[in-house]
Amino acid sequence: MVFADSAPGGKPREIAIAPAESKHLGWFVVLLPFALLTFALAVLWWRGERRTGPAAWTWLVLLASAVAAGWFHGILQPVALPGLALFALAAFGVFRPPADRRVRLLAHVAFVGLAAALMTHQWPGFANPRVIHARLFTPDALPFRLHLNFDKACLGLLILALGARLLGAWSEFGGMLRRLWPVALGTVAVLMALALVSGYVRFAPKLPPETALWLWANLCFTCVAEEALFRGYLQNRLAAAWQNRSYGPAAALVVAAVAFGLAHAGGGLAYVALSTLAGLGYGWAYLRTGRIEAAILAHFALNAVHFLGFTYPALARN
Known part of the structure; x- marks a missing residue:
């Protein structure tokens, strides 16, 4: 469904570089920090389970390079840096929990608050280019x-780097895909059927010139960040908290899906409902496989089918 960074018909919630300014900076300048973030994400899978040596921290060098490039070219202002540093510290406290229960609780509170600020572009100092x-x-x-959201992209990268158990071999990837494809196919079929029946979209196959740019941004900066937060953190932590209850995994899935739907409230009730149902599909993919990659790919599959095959982001009457 329409799971873009701003709701259909709504105003972007982030600071955007004006078109003339983006042209003046040049595509290379605008895209360089985001290319470095993409490489940092890729390195996480190259790292695998290695927690020591150069492989373990290459992603951090690339993240620092992306921050430096963004700062140099005006995408980040100095006030943005404390937000990223505090979120990284909170994420470290969440995923490498200290012994003191009060410190752990403080880490979770800070993590949720800072994640909300970064996801909704409320932390100052980010000029996310349109x-x-x-x-x-x-x-x-x-x-x-379409904006390239540096704040949101860093959030996803930090959660995956500090807290996710990522696939470490192609054999694991194949096994994950075998468990994923029925869930992803069902999610895409149900959501697109509901969108058609409700008049939210029409069948409109297309391959616009912006396709490659959209696919890259949606996978690396939207799907990764949202799944890292809602499945990798929220659903996973709730399931762990309720592990001694029979309803624990299902309840965690539903709560995370509802939270995901409410995060898209800017698009109205229909948008929230469709987003919640999509969240159930992504959560099911995560629960069935135990892999965050499955949730990311299910999310990306739905978004890509929507973009390439149907009205995007939605019919104007919506």
């Missing part, structure tokens, strides 16, 4: 704007 400007992919669609 790379698609009010684009009509079909005549009957709402205009679509």
Whole structure:
């Protein structure tokens, strides 16, 4: 469904570099920090289970390089840095918990508050560049704007780097895909059928010039960040807290899905309902496989089918 960074018809919630300014900076300047973040994500899987040596911390060098490039080119201001540093510290406290229960609780409270601020672009100092400007992919669609969100991308990277158990071998990846594909296929089929029946979208296959840019940004900076937070943190932590109860895994899945839906409240009730149902699918993928990669791929599959095959982001009457 329409799981873009801003709700259909809504105003972007982040600071955007104006089109003229983006052109002046040049595509290389705008994209360099995000390319470095992408490499940092890729390194996490290359690292695998190695927790010592250069492989363990290459992602951090790339993250620091991305921050430096973003700062140099005006995408980050100095006030953004404490937000990232505090979130990294909170994430370390959450995923490497100290013995003191009060410190652990403080880490979780700080983590949730800072995650909310970064996800909704409320922490100051980020000038997230707009790379698609009010684009009509079909005549009957709402205009679509795409921002590359540095704050949100860093959130996803830090959660995965500090707290996720990632796939370490191609054999594991194949096994995960075998368990994932029925869930992903069912999620895509159900959500797109509901969107069609409700008049939210129409069948509109397309391959616009922005496809590669959209696919990259959606996978690396939207799907990774949202699944890292809602499944990798929220669903996982709730399941652990309720592990001695028979309903624990199912309840954790539902709570995380509802939270995911409410996070998309800017698009109205229909948008929240569809997002919640999608969250159930992503959560099921995570529960069935035990892998955050499964949730990310299920999320990306739905978004890609929506973008390539149907009205995007939604019909204008919505």
